[in-house]
Amino acid sequence: WAKPPYPTSLSLVEHLAEAIPDSLGYLVEDYFQTITLYDNSISDFQTEVLEDDRYQVKVDYTIRKYRADAAGEKSYGNSNEELVVDTAKHSLPLNDYIQIGFYQNSTDEEPSLIKLIKVEQVKNELLINLPFAPQRVEIDPFSRRIGRIIGGRNK
Numbered sequence: 001w002a003k004p005p006y007p008t009s010l011s012l013v014e015h016l017a018e019a020i021p022d023s024l025g026y027l028v029e030d031y032f033q034t035i036t037l038y039d040n041s042i043s044d045f046q047t048e049v050l051e052d053d054r055y056q057v058k059v060d061y062t063i064r065k066y067r068a069d070a071a072g073e074k075s076y077g078n079s080n081e082e083l084v085v086d087t088a089k090h091s092l093p094l095n096d097y098i099q100i101g102f103y104q105n106s107t108d109e110e111p112s113l114i115k116l117i118k119v120e121q122v123k124n125e126l127l128i129n130l131p132f133a134p135q136r137v138e139i140d141p142f143s144r145r146i147g148r149i150i151g152g153r154n155k
Helices: 009-019 026-033
Strands: 035-049 055-068 096-103 113-119 123-130 136-139
Touching (some): 009 026, 055 096, 055 136, 096 123, 113 123
Antiparallel strands (some): 035 055, 055 123, 096 113
């Protein structure tokens, strides 16, 4: 058995912060030090048939990242900043990797293809060529980012 002092969850967070690359440092604060939530939505996706039996898919989507306090009040701003009140245009700074899942059939439980993208702004557009015409598109198909509305990300 180990002797005191015993490690705590704070020790884990400290070691993670030291080991994680700077580009992913935000994950320590998002996952362990704050309540970080997302509002993700797809406003539209369109499919166009290409000449080589492929499909070009255009996805218009929105990613908003925010903090919540212990009472569930939504705010925008990091823990060391003044918090900004909720408006439709705000988000915490985005520099996050998000998955977008493309489903060949609308009833499929697993995406036929997943695209990992880096998101740096609230309003986004993705243009991708696929070997199939997707019937459904989802942001974060495996719910790795926590949101208040589960299942509200589909179009």
